[in-house]
Amino acid sequence: MRKIVTLALIGSSLALVACNTVRGAANDLNSAANCTENTINGGRC
Template structure:
């Protein structure tokens, strides 16, 4: 029983870590697009 619980706990932690990295990557992409758009509006380049 303890081994199954430990396995589920480790898999859950791995999935949570992967999801967190995905959200961070998406946030960087959105931030990059926002910066590019702001630069283009102000006459600059991306």
């Protein structure tokens, strides 16, 4: 039983870390896209 609980905690921790990483990558891509669009339209980043 103890091993199952340990594995569940480790698995949920890894899932939370992966979720935050993907969310951060999406924010970075969105920021780069906004910067590119502003530059094309004659603005600044």
